[in-house]
Amino acid sequence: MTPPIDDASLIEVQSKAFDYFIHEDNPKNGLVADKTSDGSPASIASVGMALSVYAIGVECGWLTREQARRRTLAALRFFRDAPQSPARDATGYKGFYYHFLSMETGRRAGKCELSTVDSAFLFAGMLTAAAYYQQDDPEETEIRALADALYRRADWRWATNRGATLTHGWRPESGFLRYRWSGYDEALLLYVLALGSPTHPLPPESYAAWLSTYAWRKIYDTELVFAGPLFVHQYSHVWVDFRGIQDSYMREKGIDYFENSRRASLVQREYAIRNPLEFEGYSENCWGITASDGPGWSTHVIDGVERLFFGYRARGAPFGPDDGTLSPWAVVASLPFAPEIVLPTCRYLQEAIGLDRPYGFKASFNPTYPLSRSGRYGWISPVHFGINQGPIVLMIENHRNGLLWRIMRECPYVVSGLRRAGFTGGWLATRP
Numbered sequence: 438m439t440p441p442i443d444d445a446s447l448i449e450v451q452s453k454a455f456d457y458f459i460h461e462d463n464p465k466n467g468l469v470a471d472k473t474s475d476g477s478p479a480s481i482a483s484v485g486m487a488l489s490v491y492a493i494g495v496e497c498g499w500l501t502r503e504q505a506r507r508r509t510l511a512a513l514r515f516f517r518d519a520p521q522s523p524a525r526d527a528t529g530y531k532g533f534y535y536h537f538l539s540m541e542t543g544r545r546a547g548k549c550e551l552s553t554v555d556s557a558f559l560f561a562g563m564l565t566a567a568a569y570y571q572q573d574d575p576e577e578t579e580i581r582a583l584a585d586a587l588y589r590r591a592d593w594r595w596a597t598n599r600g601a602t603l604t605h606g607w608r609p610e611s612g613f614l615r616y617r618w619s620g621y622d623e624a625l626l627l628y629v630l631a632l633g634s635p636t637h638p639l640p641p642e643s644y645a646a647w648l649s650t651y652a653w654r655k656i657y658d659t660e661l662v663f664a665g666p667l668f669v670h671q672y673s674h675v676w677v678d679f680r681g682i683q684d685s686y687m688r689e690k691g692i693d694y695f696e697n698s699r700r701a702s703l704v705q706r707e708y709a710i711r712n713p714l715e716f717e718g719y720s721e722n723c724w725g726i727t728a729s730d731g732p733g734w735s736t737h738v739i740d741g742v743e744r745l746f747f748g749y750r751a752r753g754a755p756f757g758p759d760d761g762t763l764s765p766w767a768v769v770a771s772l773p774f775a776p777e778i779v780l781p782t783c784r785y786l787q788e789a790i791g792l793d794r795p796y797g798f799k800a801s802f803n804p805t806y807p808l809s810r811s812g813r814y815g816w817i818s819p820v821h822f823g824i825n826q827g828p829i830v831l832m833i834e835n836h837r838n839g840l841l842w843r844i845m846r847e848c849p850y851v852v853s854g855l856r857r858a859g860f861t862g863g864w865l866a867t868r869p
Contacts (some may be wrong), residue, residue, distance in 0.1 A: 441780030453797030467512025488562030514694025532591035633854025665753020680865025718804035
């Protein structure tokens with residue numbers, strides 16, 4: 438049996454991932470690159486991760502409090518001053534922001550959408566900053582005021598487009614996207630923040646409408662609210678401690694979302710052990726299927742089997758899509774839920790593909806892919822992504838001491854949003 442990764446190596450994984458947010462940013466405006474490819478735009482979700490990561494950096498001694506404040510204020514001041522209008526080259530509209538922004542100008546990149554869920558990740562980072570920087574200091578006072586004002590500006594009711602649930606987003610050229618947030622997904626945090634707004638809150642009925650679209654399944658003798666990609670079971674948990682608190686759906690099922698994510702992690706590992714599609718490398722210590730980079734859209738016949746490979750795609754288990762691509766970061770992000778299976782896998786991945794690259798583990802690898810092979814581990818992604826690096830830093834810290842969860846328990850909007858969604862019990866019962 439593979440032994441678990443030791444504490445020193447785990448901290449090395451965390452610190453290397455942290456470095457992404459120090460070196461892949463624009464210090465003038467606080468924007469953070471979506472990925473390490475040349476010319477990459479900023480991702481607003483990556484900025485939200487960064488605003489949370491800086492607090493961890495202070496506590497771990499990787500960043501001074503002054504340095505963290507300066508980086509945080511650069512971002513918050515930028516979003517305060519950036520144009521909010523229906524113009525096609527604005528930064529945002531109705532208090533929300535475009536998914537991708539120019540690293541230099543901060544204006545909309547290409548024809549991307551105004552993203553509700555990515556805006557939620559950005560707001561989560563802002564609210565983390567507001568809850569963390571509580572000293573009687575002019576800069577920290579400004580951080581709290583700016584984060585509060587920016588969160589209050591988002592018009593969540595507008596984002597429903599007169600429906601019960603939230604839309605995925607909006608484009609100035611064509612209006613609202615036709616997709617809505619339904620089915621269990623990463624929108625759990627989105628709905629909590631939308632319900633907790635003191636200015637334009639969603640009604641509780643919107644959350645009930647979302648819950649009605651869940652799918653409860655039994656997989657490998659394990660029952661859970663199903664979603665195939667691992668990130669769905671992780672992103673909202675980066676900021677919110679769901680241990681012991683339940684909404685109406687989870688009360689009926691007798692578990693909480695934390696336990697549901699633990700079960701999802703175990704299902705993923707079991708899928709890798711069974712390996713029904715017979716991909717290379719899958720094992721009890723080599724698993725982790727999520728939305729990720731891939732070797733590219735192509736078809737190859739390997740050992741007599743025709744295999745279709747993907748580029749960037751939301752992969753899932755056990756029902757696919759699956760092309761043999763695994764993501765180390767997604768394993769690390771499950772650490773708080775199931776350390777007994779994550780720590781040995783981290784050890785295996787450390788020995789297999791190493792941490793000697795900038796920022797630690799690359800986003801993904803595919804041992805089955807026949808081209809550009811690098812030993813037995815096949816294709817390895819040439820890039821890092823901010824939305825992969827953030828959960829590594831933050832979920833390791835939540836596993837170690839629950840720091841980000843404790844910070845966000847002090848955010849009144851998160852507490853209010855959870856209560857309006859019908860959550861009760863656990864730590865929530867002790868909050869004012």
